[in-house]
Amino acid sequence: MKILSSYRTLRLILGDQLNASHSWYKEKDKSVLYLIAELRQETDYVVHHIQKISAFFAGMQQFAQALSASGHHVLHLTLDDTTSYTQQGALTELIQDTCQHYQISHVEYQQPDEYRVEQQLSQYAESLSVSSEGVNKARYPMCCDCVESEHFLNTRKELSQYFSPGKRYKMEVFYRKMRQKWNVLMVDGNPEGGKWNFDADNRNKLKKADIADLPAPLVFSNEVTKIVQRIEKHKINVIGTIEPISGKTKEALEKPNYQLPWPINRQQSLQLLHFFCNVCLPNFGRFQDAMTCESPHQWSLYHSRLSFSLNAKMLHPKQVIDAAVEAYRQSHQEPDIEQKITLAQVEGFIRQILGWREFVRGLYWANMPQYEHVNYFSASRSLPSYFWDANTKMNCIHHAVQQSLDYAYAHHIQRLMITGNFCMLAGIRPEEVDEWYLGIYIDALQWVELPNTRGMSQFADGGWLATKPYAASGSYTNKMSDYCKSCFYSVKEKTGEKACPINSLYWNFIHQHESVLKTNPRMSMIYRVWEKMNESDRVGILERASTLLQALPKL
Secondary structure (H helix, E strand, O other): OOOHHHOOEEEEOOOOOOOOOOHHHHOOOOOEEEEEEOOHHHHHOOOEEHHHHHHHHHHHHHHHHHHHHOOOEEEEEOOOOOOOOOOOOHHHHHHHHHHHHHOOOEEEEEOOOOHHHHHHHHHHHHHHHHHOOOOOOOOOOOEEEEEOOOOOOOOHHHHOOOOOOOOOOOHHHHHHHHHHHHOOOEEOOEEHHHOOOOHHHOOOOOOHHHHHOOOOOOOOOEEOHHHHHHHHHOOOOEEOOOOEOOOOOHHHHHOOOEEEOOOOOHHHHHHHHHHHHHHHHHHHOOOOOOOOOOOOOOOOOOOOOOHHHHHOOOOOHHHHHHHHHHHHHHHHHOOOOOOOOOHHHHHHHHHHHHHHHHHHHHHHHHHOOHHHHOOOOOOOEOOOOHHHHOOOOOHHHHHHHHHHHHHOOOOHHHHHHHHHHHHHHHOEOHHHHHHHHHHHOOOOOHHHHHHHHHHHHOOOOOOOOOOOOOOOOHHHHHHHOOHHHHOOOEOOOOOOOOEOHHHHHHHHHHHHOHHHHOOOHHHHHHHHHHHHOOHHHHHHHHHHHHHHHHOHHHO
16 A cells, blocks of 8 residues: 555646656656556547557557656556546546545646547546535545646647637738747748748649659558557447558468557657658648659658647657758758758748647637537538548549548648548538548547638638638649549539539539628639629539539449
8 A cells, every 4th residue: 555655646648648848757756657548538539540549559658668768657558458438538537546546636637639638627627626625535636737738839828819719810920920939930020031921832733753753751660469459359440441561461361460650759750850851841842732643652742741740749849840940951051962942842831830730729729619510501411431431433532532541641632622622512511521530630639620621621610710612623633633634534524424523513512602602802703703604504514513412422
């Protein structure tokens, strides 16, 4: 019992709080016990990709081992240890039982990034505050405190100065304030190069020569066999695939060993950051919107793929920004570096981290919990089955979904302008779109997924995030990819059985929502085009769209 009573404080570490630089860890306190646990509460709230669950569990395991090796006391529980904690809300039950077992009187937790977890823990802390005033002073724990996660570039309090509920904001305005606040790519108070935004320089399609030059991505060989076995043992419902180490041979399939290509600790995350800055960043912005299906490296292109490391807090955003800026500076200072990183490339990347990432977080916390329920277009159709198996004749959807199933990853244009655009045009229920995005992508946590899905890709918030719906016909896909070249459908046709479904669905969407979109200045040109069309052409397009919507599951 002496050992059990030696701990006074329990510190909870969530799966997306793998921040080794947190002030918690600066001193080793024998009276502190760190708790990190695999829970069905976190695996079951949506159906997740198997690589996503594996990556978070592997990262948690690595973090627990690193803390223990540094002299901290850590209780790392796997699904095998938490079998009795299967209900939603089990996290607080586990905390309570752990405190009672070890006779711990004080709980601390870092501020959660997801609303549901914050509500769960804040309500638990409040209940302890009330109960501690009662006569039963032997109840464990006695109090529960929340501390900063020390990760983001703005605290929640600071974000509240920029964002208010239900109001519309422009990311560009926020981004400029962040550039000034953190003095990133600034010269004497002005943006370096004389412009804040070089996005117009970053919209190139990949040509054949460009596709041939695509770099092989840096991937890791992290064995996660025991984790996959636990997932299977506890019958966790998952999507996607994870390949056996030896491929699909008979021996490998009979006794598989699984490996994960994603970074699962700080060291690997730093390796991926270094690879991006030195190999991918010189062409990142130039091809950040491009897509191809004609290369084995089509899934990675020049993207950083750092979002999982960032969102799990294995990397700090300022660390990533500083590394990118340093690579940009060095490429111009060292004559031996042949491929220089232009300002347009580094600015495009920094805008994603310093601007967009912080911006969507601000919108999320300003508008929760109502953000979960907004449905501006009253979309009501179900998500087609090919979002789960990629079995569709629409080549763009097939490739974006198949890539997502294979790697738990798709870059921002695939998410926004391929799968997202289709769901908005087809009128898919935002709740179903949310669940799919939240489950399938390795980097998806609700604070970043929900604004990007409901706000950006579905315009379900009516414009809190975006100034217009990001709707497009098949011509956009044809412009930015080679998907259309090998598609069953013809991107140049709007009507007829072989016409690209995206074309008529696009114009049907424009027609259906004229009452709320026509007054948007950014949509006026589109409506002028629609109105100038021949009446018979408009009728044919709308009839084609009606047929497609009835046959949506079979496209």
